[in-house]
Structures are given as C-alpha cells and as structure tokens.
Amino acid sequence: MTLFYSSVDTGVGKSSIVWRFVEDNFDPNINPTIGASFMTKTVQYQNELHKFLIWDTAGQERFRALAPMYYRGSAAAIIVYDITKEDSFQTLKNWVKELRQHGPPNIVVAIAGNKCDLSDAREVSEKDAKDYADSIHAIFVETSAKNAININEVFIEISQRIPVLDAGGGAAGNGFKLRRRPSETRTRTCC
Numbered sequence: 001m002t003l004f005y006s007s008v009d010t011g012v013g014k015s016s017i018v019w020r021f022v023e024d025n026f027d028p029n030i031n032p033t034i035g036a037s038f039m040t041k042t043v044q045y046q047n048e049l050h051k052f053l054i055w056d057t058a059g060q061e062r063f064r065a066l067a068p069m070y071y072r073g074s075a076a077a078i079i080v081y082d083i084t085k086e087d088s089f090q091t092l093k094n095w096v097k098e099l100r101q102h103g104p105p106n107i108v109v110a111i112a113g114n115k116c117d118l119s120d121a122r123e124v125s126e127k128d129a130k131d132y133a134d135s136i137h138a139i140f141v142e143t144s145a146k147n148a149i150n151i152n153e154v155f156i157e158i159s160q161r162i163p164v165l166d167a168g169g170g171a172a173g174n175g176f177k178l179r180r181r182p183s184e185t186r187t188r189t190c191c
C-alpha cells in the first residue's frame, strides 16, 4: 500500500517513526526531511504479506503545495503530532481537513500522538485526541519512536483496514496485499 505520511510541524518525530518501523532503530540526530523521502518495508501479518511504500513528506510550509502529489495515490495517511506541543495537534486538524477535501475518498487516516515517553511534559490529553480521532473515524495511537511504543501496531492496524486486493489494484490504485512467502525489503532514498 502506498502510505502518505506527514505533519505540518517539523520536529514531532515523523521521520523517527518511519525509521523505527523500517530499521527498528532510533537516531536522535536524524536529518530533517527535505522535500520527501521514500522508504519501503514488507512485513508478514498472519498469512498475508503487507508491503508498505512510505512517502515521508517535509512538514515545512514551503513544501506544502507538493503534498497532493503524494497523498493522491495513497491508500492511507498517518498524521503525526507531538503530545508535548498543543500547537502541533491544532495544525494536524488542518491536514485532516485537506485530506478529506482533496485526498482519495476512501483514504485510511491514522493519527499518531508521538513522544508518549515524555508524558511529564504532556500538553495534549489522550482523551481529547482519541475523541477527535473517533469523530473523524481515524485510527488513533500514542507512539514513541524513541522507546518503540505502538510503532508496528499503527502500521498493522492501517493495513487491516485496507481491503485485500490483487497485485496491481488498490484502494487508491496503489494498495496491495499478497499471499506468499514473507521477505523483508528496506530501502531509503531521497528525492
């Protein structure tokens, strides 16, 4: 499945979540995303092979006009905020509006409240975020890329919501799940 992945605010841990998912690693000095980066990972879930094609797009305003190029062909989107920054939760709502207005009609949306390891500095309550996610029928999880909390879970939950399709088809023209032997693919390219 092609997965669009973004947040308006930089520094919420978006790239760290993908890095944790793909490499099972955390790099506190991860380079900021310029434009967009692309990574893939294939995981086995029960008897299905789920291939994630992940576009990690830069949050900066100057790249915002490019976002439709990535989300138009995507079956799912993860939008990330930082639980210690109320502003990042408010700006997340703008992304949700944009996706609902201009994204594929059946796009699966997941909201990730990252840095849940910093709960002492929390500014966004879990309940408020969950209520908001429920109101827009989105998946909701609190994650920590640092401590590997709920990272695989959010990707698995997304793939469970995407229907099983023949290779080449897709919920948004690009999603697919195949039944065959498991293997892992990991690539990271920048463009």
Ligand code: GDP
Binding pocket: 007, 009, 010, 011, 012, 013, 014, 015, 016, 017, 027, 028, 029, 030, 031, 032, 033, 114, 115, 116, 117, 118, 143, 144, 145, 146, 147
């Ligand atoms: P992005 O700009 O949203 O892609 O954010 P990055 O992945 O570049 O991370 C921004 C900063 O937050 C970096 O210093 C990361 O080390 C830090 N960070 C990312 N995820 C977490 C997390 O789960 N917990 C904590 N404590 N720090 C995190």
